Structures are given as C-alpha cells and as structure tokens.
Amino acid sequence: MIKVFEVTLSDDLQEFAEFLWQHEIPHRILEDDESQSLWVPRHVNVERVRFIYEQWRNGGDLSSIKVKRPLRQRLNPLSFPLTIGLLILSAVITFGIGFGNQNSLMHWLTITDYRLEGQNLIYTHLLESLRSFEIWRFVTPIFMHFNLPHILFNALWIWVIGRRIEQLQGARIFIVVILWSAVVSNIAQFWISGPLFGGLSGVVFAILAYTWLWDKKARVAFFGFPPSLMIFMVFWLVIGYTGLLEAIGFGSIANTAHLAGLIAGLLAVPLIQGIFKRETEL
Secondary structure: OEEEEEEEOOOOOHHHHHHHHHOOOOOEEEEOOOEEEEEEOOOOOHHHHHHHHHHHHOOOOHHHOOOOHHHHOOOOHHHOHHHHHHHHHHHHHHHHOHHHOOHHHHOOOOOOOEEEEOOEEEEOOHHHHHHOOOHHHHOHHHHOOOOHHHHHHHHHHHHHHHHHHHHHHOHHHHHHHHHHHHHHHHHHHHHHHOOOOOOOHHHHHHHHHHHHHHHHHOOOOOOOOOOHHHHHHHHHHHHHHHOHHHHHHHOOOOHHHHHHHHHHHHHHHHHHHHHOHHHHOO
16 A cells, blocks of 8 residues: 555544545555544545545545546446456366366366266375466366356455455456455365366355455445445355255356355455565555
8 A cells, every 4th residue: 555645633624525535436544642644445446546645635625526437436347357267267168168068178277187987986195286386277167167067156246345355456456356365265175076077156255254254354444345245155054064055056066165265265365465565555
C-alpha cells in the first residue's frame, strides 16, 4: 500500500473516510502517538485521492466531487486477467472432459493416473506424480467439474472474490493463493477418496477464508466482504457432509477439499505476508 498523506491526530478524517468508502475506494487510516496517515492500495490513483483531500480540507463540498472511473478501477477485464483466465480454463477443461465422460483427457489431469479393473479403481501413488515430473497434477484437478451447477457455483465465487483479490493485491499474490490452496485441498481430498475428484470449490473456500481473516486482522475492512459470507460458507460446508447437496444435483461433493481449502485460506494470510512483505506492509 501507498501512503497518501499524514496529518495530526486532531484532524477529523471521518467525513473524508466515509466519502472514500461510499465510492468503493479501499483505504486504511493508521494512527501513532503523534499523527495519523491514510494509505491506499497500489492500484488506486494516489494523486487523485490527495487532490480530493486537499479540496475537502480547504472547505470544498465532497458531494460535488465526481469520482472518475479510472480512480475506482471499475469492471475493466484488463485489471483482472488472472481471474478471467482461471474461469476460461475451467470452462474449456470441464467441457473438454465432457463433465467427466472423456477419460482419455482426465487421465492427464487427475492428481495421479488411474485405471479401472472391473469395479475396482486402481491408481498410482501420489509420489509417482513427483517422480514422473508430472507436477501439474497437483493443481489441474481444480479445473475439472462434473456437472453444470458445480462449475456455475464455483465460477460465481471466483468472479466475486477472486477478482477483488487480484484487483486489490495483484495477480502475483492471487496466483500464490490459488496454487497453495489447490495443492493443499487436492492432496487432502486424494487421501480420502483417491484421484477421481475435481473442481474449484477448495480454492473458493480458501479465498473466502483468506479475505475474511485478512479483514479481521486489518484495522479497517480491506476487501470489504460482509462477515455473513463466511458464516454462509461454513454452513455450506456442513451441509456438504449431510449429503443434501448431492441429492439436489450437485453430484458427489469433495467435502475434504472444502475443509482443507478453508484451512489453507486461513494459513495463506501469514504465508502471503511473509512472501510479499513489501506489497502487503504499510
């Protein structure tokens, strides 16, 4: 984040902060013993925010100030290419495997290779993927979905939450969160069910947990998602274990991947703060 300005503690910034939130401009106001400072993410036009502040400080009416589209970084696809790419790749692979009916392609995307002998599923050891340098297998299961509600549900959450992470923290941080949560949730699900699973659900639970904990640790809401979202997803996780989701058409549910993704998302906060100290520090 970037510091916009620093003022004394006696300056009341509440009205200005409310203006920023009203126009969906993420920011933090931090105080020390003698002063307070306003910080914004790197994608925000710092000079524009500083100019608006100067106008307000000199008696200008905030209600008359128009926030231009470049300042708010509205829905410009070029500002979140990773999110778009993730959704496109998931759709291409999901339709490519015929929602699970094209085994020839699935053999290259599951976490380990497998074969069917009668009613028995035979698959290689997880370490075989490492020994064979097939590292992609630890990630590619997230792109496979086996029914339409499954991919639509996951795509919605990736669009809403993933896009916000990419916009506010950048593609580098977002891709680390994706890869970390994909590997953790895929390995966990493999230990429980074997290699025939797929979907972005583990990543979805991870990015929700990540944004929730990040905002909990921050002094103000950085991502700005309502805490009720976390409650909903935990409720969804519990329902998954009851079998109700399978009954209403979501297919076999990778509950372990969901739970592991949730935990991976929580652990991703200190992981990201350690790897990207400069990008995440104030």
